[in-house]
Amino acid sequence: MSDTVKLIIDGKEITASSEDTILLAAEKNGIEIPNLCYLKEMSPYGACGMCVVEAEGSPKLLRACSAKVAEGMVINTMGERALKARKIALELIMGDHKGDCIGPCKLNCPAHTDCQKYVKEISDGDYEGAVRTIKDVIPLPASIGRVCPHPCETACRRQFVEEPISIAYLKAFAADEILKSGKHIIPEKKASTGKTVAIIGGGPAGLSAAVKLAENGHSVSVYDKMPKMGGMLRYGIPEYRLPKKVLDAEIAEIEMLGVKMVNNITIGKDITLSEIREKYDAVLIANGAWKSSSIRCPGEDLEGVFGGIDFLRAVALGESPAIGKKTAIVGGGNTAMDACRTAVRLGAEEVSIIYRRTRDEMPAEDIEIEEAMEEGVNFRFLTNPAEIIGKDGKVCAVKLQVMKLGEPDEKGRRSPVPVEGEFITLELDSIIIAAGQKNDPAGFEDIATTKWGTISADEITYATSLLGVFAAGDTTNSGASIAIKAIAEANEAAKFIDAYLEGIEIPYKKAVISEIDPTEDMFTEYEKYPRIRMPQRAPEDRRNDFTEINLGLTPEEAKAEAKRCLSCGCHDYGHCKLIKYADSYCTDCKRLKGEYHEGFKETRLEVIARDQHKCILCGLCVRTCEEIAKKGILGLVGRGFDTVIRPEFRNTDIASICASCKKCAQVCPTGALRIL
Amino acid sequence: MCENCGNSDLSLLNDIFAKMAENGDNLITVLQKAQEIYGYLPTDVLYEIAEKTGASPAKVIGVATFYTQFRLKKVGKYLILLCKGTACHVNGADGIEKAICEELKIKDGDTTEDGLFSLKTVACLGCCSLSPVMMINEETYGSLTPARTVEILREIRRREEA
Amino acid sequence: MRIVIGEGSCGIAAGASKVHERLSLALKDTDINIGIAGCIGMCFLEPIIDIYDGKLLLKRLVRVSPDSAEEIAEALKNNDLSALDKLEISESDSVFLKKQTRIALRRCGLIDPESIDAYTSDGGYTALKKVLTEMSPEDVIEEIKISGLAGRGGAGFPTWFKWNAARRSQGEEKYLICNADEGDPGAFMDRAVIESDPHTLIEGMLIGAYAIGAQNAYVYVRAEYPLAIVRLQKAINEATEKGYLGKNILGTDFSCFLKIKAGAGAFVCGEETALIESLEGKRGMPRLKPPFPAEKGYENKPSNINNVETFANVSWIIENGGKAFSAMGTENSKGTKVFALTGKIKRGGLVEIPMGLTLREVIYDIGGGIRDDKEFKAVQLGGPSGGCIPKELLDTVIDYKALSATGAIMGSGGMVVMDEGTCMVNMARFFLDFTTKESCGKCVHCRIGTKRMFEILTRITEGNGKDGDIELLEELCDGIRSGALCGLGQTAPNPVLTTIKYFRNEYEAHINEKRCPAGECAALRTYVIDKDKCKGCTLCAKKCPVNAISGTVKEAHIIDTDKCIKCGQCKDVCRFGAVEVR
Structure with a gap:
């Protein structure tokens, strides 16, 4: 009895059966109308409001899932009104959808390393898989795992249970295991493009970009002014934290990929930037920030005054800087910690840290501070050098201004202010200024810089003012930061260099994702299980030499630690219909946030885990269970905003009634249902 | 086994089931009749209803939690239905609610510790001209003031204590 | 002589049953x-007692208390009604009824709702007879079409059109359903009709069932109306006994069962598809x-749903002809409409007026204006789907189109009047709640x-409104x-939109100045003690739960506004009116 009708959808003339809905007719003709609560096998439901379309002559939007086609209809599926309606529908759904699309560890890692994934792989004993996952982003996992200040752990939700997962050490563990096994994990390389790229600087940024570009089939040469590759990892991080044989092994793998390494080349001296530009199709500058910053204090030019990174580099090169018996290090960051602990190892008897704020404000990692204290470093908080005093052109003491913390500013930060007239004098043989570092512009004068003198690089494409020249890492924009940030920038830069070489454009769009605002009460269901402590050499032992202080985790320890992971990132991300639409229709999915509906997690069906926090009440699971699986064990409970979906209320036996067909989870358009 | 399961005398339901088909009673009607018997809907009663009506337990709980008339928890001997309709709102129903809550030390939806009173606010009792209005069991009280409301509650309590 | 006591729910709530008991005695x-x-x-004016001689109303007594029962009995026994003059309805209050035109309510309060004889002796069921013996279903639909009757539940859709669609729909089995799920807070006309004149509803439904060809009919009544259910059931039983309901009604081929x-x-469940779901015993979620x-x-069979008031007009239209009905009202709104007039109004109750009167006429001429001589602020029509109409638009005529143009709707007939003390933001919040x-x-x-x-x-009402809200x-x-x-959601924004449209300044005062112009929003109030009025009795200080009030005995007290939680207990407890709200 069905007749055919002619209609127009999005300008396309279509013939459809008069029994068809607009959605079905569109689908048959390759036009996708978005929907979240529709399934062809079942009668339309009308909950999500995503399938609304405009029909010429109709003041109201039509729900395409239920409205039938009619002769002469003119449908516009992408009209302004329809798009607006979908946007608000999605914003409403997203504002009541409580879940993390991506684990906070991955999100907070500047390079977006998939921590959740490799932690899971480690807990499964799949170390090779873990290293592959890490190497997707970081070419030096054993090295970075040792030195990274791990923003991933800062964000880790496990801290709401007790403490974050020891993600960085797990990374080092997996990489060490693979290195020990003698296996090389080297990425697949695409066919050669015939294009050449020069990378200036063989530190974490340069090497990361080199790997990415080599993977894509480009011929890559890395130039570095130092005798060996590794940059700050080699010349800024002391051996006791990162043994250089670990770094050597990892760099060797990069070389195996076919990256050409050229050392002892200084730009502007051995070769000019323009010469390089001529020789190569593209250039990435990643030469870092290797100059110690001054503290503008009288006496800084005296003999016995060292820059923090200069001091560390000298030691790394096997020199023995003359620091004497009494030394002090100015600064509170990781470089200051590295410097003071190195000084201890060089035999200094009295090593002090001079820092103008208190321990709470110290930017160095807690563990580093603790370890330094264990090794006998003396911390002089709330002091600031007023003058470095010399005798015969050589440092003999430092006059310290006593400081106190001022009133908190708008952001709650208390800056140090001098206590008028209060000074301490500290007798010294040397002083190490570890108060920051900056880039050296020599050789790069042709490139536009920022007001701080760093190379100005586009924050998305990393392009500089010179065509085909890109820049990333410490040498750019806001200057020195952590290694993983340099890696992140280098990976991004590599993507745009690749596009530049291929002559394509990459449109930029920030992906819309769902994130929770965690509070402790959301995590009460988990049993407390303390974080693993890295076994270490005893302070009195380790302070005498440069052998690595960390002893590494055992596989048992690592697996147990990895099992603590809460798996915050959604299993469905990548398949989730909701986030796909949110990404294409919304600009701000947190705008309509408010109170959330009641959420809970449950696994009573045994084959299916339900996270009701993520449920959008599309009703597909309920209807599938009833109409397709013919079980009817899922039901809507309550009314209005408080409606939830639960398996029936009987506590016993429910799993045995469930057909275990898993269809409910298969049709779920979000990550609310997970097959166990 | 589960909350509110109770050990209800399920034989009391037999009459309802027997006449169900003849009366053309739907699930809602059956639940209404069951609530009349037990005063609320204990879980074992819901199960029995599911069993005998052939509706899935999920469906029965779905219906029982959708309508405000149905109660899954025991209520007090006196159920106060406080109208919060428009006319009552305009004429000060919030003040009446405050007075009741303070007097009985309960919130909307709660029952007093002694099990004497339960309070439930409702959308509209349809006695708008007498607003603000409340209904205690079958009796309607209109033109309330906070003081009069408290007096009514105390009177009931006095009667009960006597 | 006989007396009749008004015993609808309101009357009973006001004490009519107690009056009845005492009078019987x-x-x-x-x-x-x-x-x-x-x-x-x-x-x-409840409780109300009418004193009749036969059909002649001798006296109408109002606000009768149980304690005056003996006095009334004495007067009746002595046949001296003048003794009851002080209880008689005043001239001005009589205006309330005089200005109305009653069709749907024509028998309400006048006949015994629990007696079918009272109904038939007042001409009841003659329209049904006429329909079954003289008219075809098409004739009925035509007559309704002529009358211009539109759905009184709120949407105002032409009744004949729905009947015709159901009539033409394929299927042996059809259902007629009466929507008596009067859920609008502030509306109670459907309850009044069922409690006061259930047979008018039954008759209207039977005519509708005949017109569309339904053999089964349902009245979906909200459970909050127990008295209505009892009286309607009694009426159904009696009508069935007398052959007006059931098989072969009045000896014709027409059969119809009503439940x-x-x-x-x-x-x-006032939304028709949700109502159907509920009727099927399911969760009332719209289709x-x-x-x-x-x-x-219903049961996937052709069904027609109308509201109580709509059906209550039907027998009148058949008796008097569609033209008589359409003679009343405006061009696009015919007949009369019942309103439940409540809120800050002097004379509140049920009002039936021809379409085309203005809001002012209803509120001032019939309702007597605002209580306590306060200032009129707005009138709310259409409940949660409707809107608030301000003073400037009081001369809007009651007509589907004209009311819609204001942003409100005709609705089912709730008409809640508000005075200057009503906060319009809080009103919007109330409806959204x-x-x-x-x-x-x-x-x-x-x-x-x-x-x-x-x-x-x-x-916003708590003083945390933000720019851009x-x-x-x-x-x-x-x-x-x-x-x-569905309609519930689609119209839910109306109370917000109309209050923003007409009272934007109130929203702005809440958001920008953290001030509630009506003084209703507790969080935005400031309590202060007038030092001239305060006698220093210390009662407020003792009552204050947060010790925000200080002062020595016999001296003026002070409220620390930073500590004050604005609970208002000091004001309640003060015997000198010294606590002021600003």
């Missing part, structure tokens, strides 16, 4: 008959339309959208209106 040895009637609509289904508390109930309704609680939860826009609107309105509300209103699945 006082008159037990006399031949004076005590009868009951339903609600005459003058709720502000009551009690709702279980869900406003959304997608199409298919419309006329094609697939209602909608949020009553949303079925099926579609996203209504379930989450109304919740968000409620949250925003709440923060008004615009955000407007945006949400627009989105919800176009995206929600």
Whole structure:
């Protein structure tokens, strides 16, 4: 009895059966109308409001899932009104959808390393898989795992249970295991493009970009002014934290990929930037920030005054800087910690840290501070050098201004202010200024810089003012930061260099994702299980030499630690219909946030885990269970905003009634249902 | 086994089931009749209803939690239905609610510790001209003031204590 | 002589049953008959007693207290009605009824709702007879078409059109359903009709069933109306006994069975597809339309749903002709409409007026204006789906189109009057609180959208409103209106939109100045003690739960506004009126 009708959808003339809905007719003709609560096998439901379309002559939007086609209809599926309606529908759904699309560890890692994934792989004993996952982003996992200040752990939700997962050490563990096994994990390389790229600087940024570009089939040469590759990892991080044989092994793998390494080349001296530009199709500058910053204090030019990174580099090169018996290090960051602990190892008897704020404000990692204290470093908080005093052109003491913390500013930060007239004098043989570092512009004068003198690089494409020249890492924009940030920038830069070489454009769009605002009460269901402590050499032992202080985790320890992971990132991300639409229709999915509906997690069906926090009440699971699986064990409970979906209320036996067909989870358009 | 399961005398339901088909009673009607018997809907009663009506337990709980008339928890001997309709709102129903809550030390939806009173606010009792209005069991009280409301509650309590 | 006591729910709540009891006792040895009637609509005067000689109304006594029963009995026994003059309705209050034109309510409060004889002796069921013996279903539909009767539940859809669609729909089995799930807070005309004149509803339904060809009919009554259910059931029983209901009605081929289904508390079940779901014993969640109930309704059979008041007009139209009905009203709104006039009004109750009167005429001429001589601020029409109409628009005529143009709607007939002490932001919040609680939860826009609107309105009334909140509300209103699945959601923004439209300054005062112009929002009030009035009795200081009040005995006290939690207990407890709210 069905007749055919002619209609127009999005300008396309279509013939459809008069029994068809607009959605079905569109689908048959390759036009996708978005929907979240529709399934062809079942009668339309009308909950999500995503399938609304405009029909010429109709003041109201039509729900395409239920409205039938009619002769002469003119449908516009992408009209302004329809798009607006979908946007608000999605914003409403997203504002009541409580879940993390991506684990906070991955999100907070500047390079977006998939921590959740490799932690899971480690807990499964799949170390090779873990290293592959890490190497997707970081070419030096054993090295970075040792030195990274791990923003991933800062964000880790496990801290709401007790403490974050020891993600960085797990990374080092997996990489060490693979290195020990003698296996090389080297990425697949695409066919050669015939294009050449020069990378200036063989530190974490340069090497990361080199790997990415080599993977894509480009011929890559890395130039570095130092005798060996590794940059700050080699010349800024002391051996006791990162043994250089670990770094050597990892760099060797990069070389195996076919990256050409050229050392002892200084730009502007051995070769000019323009010469390089001529020789190569593209250039990435990643030469870092290797100059110690001054503290503008009288006496800084005296003999016995060292820059923090200069001091560390000298030691790394096997020199023995003359620091004497009494030394002090100015600064509170990781470089200051590295410097003071190195000084201890060089035999200094009295090593002090001079820092103008208190321990709470110290930017160095807690563990580093603790370890330094264990090794006998003396911390002089709330002091600031007023003058470095010399005798015969050589440092003999430092006059310290006593400081106190001022009133908190708008952001709650208390800056140090001098206590008028209060000074301490500290007798010294040397002083190490570890108060920051900056880039050296020599050789790069042709490139536009920022007001701080760093190379100005586009924050998305990393392009500089010179065509085909890109820049990333410490040498750019806001200057020195952590290694993983340099890696992140280098990976991004590599993507745009690749596009530049291929002559394509990459449109930029920030992906819309769902994130929770965690509070402790959301995590009460988990049993407390303390974080693993890295076994270490005893302070009195380790302070005498440069052998690595960390002893590494055992596989048992690592697996147990990895099992603590809460798996915050959604299993469905990548398949989730909701986030796909949110990404294409919304600009701000947190705008309509408010109170959330009641959420809970449950696994009573045994084959299916339900996270009701993520449920959008599309009703597909309920209807599938009833109409397709013919079980009817899922039901809507309550009314209005408080409606939830639960398996029936009987506590016993429910799993045995469930057909275990898993269809409910298969049709779920979000990550609310997970097959166990 | 589960909350509110109770050990209800399920034989009391037999009459309802027997006449169900003849009366053309739907699930809602059956639940209404069951609530009349037990005063609320204990879980074992819901199960029995599911069993005998052939509706899935999920469906029965779905219906029982959708309508405000149905109660899954025991209520007090006196159920106060406080109208919060428009006319009552305009004429000060919030003040009446405050007075009741303070007097009985309960919130909307709660029952007093002694099990004497339960309070439930409702959308509209349809006695708008007498607003603000409340209904205690079958009796309607209109033109309330906070003081009069408290007096009514105390009177009931006095009667009960006597 | 006989007396009739108004015993609708309002009357009973006001004490009519107690009056009845005492009078029965006082008159037990006399031949004076005590009868009951339903609600005459003058709720502000309840309890009401009418004294008749035969059919002649001798005297109408109002606000009768149980304690005056003996006095009344004495006067009746002595046949000295002048003794009751002080209880008689005043001239000015009589205006309330005089200015009305009653069709749907024509027998309400005048006949005994529990007696079919009272109904038939007043001409009841003659229209049914006429229809069954003289008219074809098409004739009936035609007559209704001529009358211009439109759905009184709120939407105002032409009744004949729905009947015709159901009539034409394929199917042997059809259903006629009466929507008596009067859920609008502030509306109670359907309850009054069922309690006061159930046979008029039954007769109207039977005519409708005949017109569309239905053999089965249901009245879906909300459970909050127990008296209505009892009286309607009694009426059904009597009508069945007398052959007006059931098989072969009045000896014709027409059979129709009528059943009551009690709702279980869900406003959304006023929406016709949700009502059908509920009638089937399911969760009352609206269905997608199409298919419309006329094609697939109850049990997937063609069904027609009308509201109580709509049916209550039908027998009158058949008796008097469609033309007589359409002679009343305006060009696009015919006949009369019943309103439940409540709020800050002097004379509140049920009002039936011809379409075309102005709001002012209803509120001032019939309702007597604002109570306590306060200033009129707004009138709310249409409940949670409607809107607030301000003073400037008081001369708007009552007509579907004209009312819609204001942003409000005719609605089912709730008419809540507000004075200067009503905060319009809080009013919008009140309705959104209602909608949020009553949303079925099926579609996203209504379930989450109304919740968000409620949250925003709440923060505004609590003094936490933000710049941009008004615009955000407007945006949400627009989105919800176009995206929600059913009428409940689509109209939920109306109270917000109209209050923003007419009282934007109040929203702005809350948001920008943290001030509630009406002084209703507790969080935005400031309590101060007038030092001239304060006698220093210390009562307020003792009562204050947060010790925000200080002062020594016999000296003026002071409220520390930083500590004050604005609970108002000091004001309640002060015997000298010294605590002021600013």
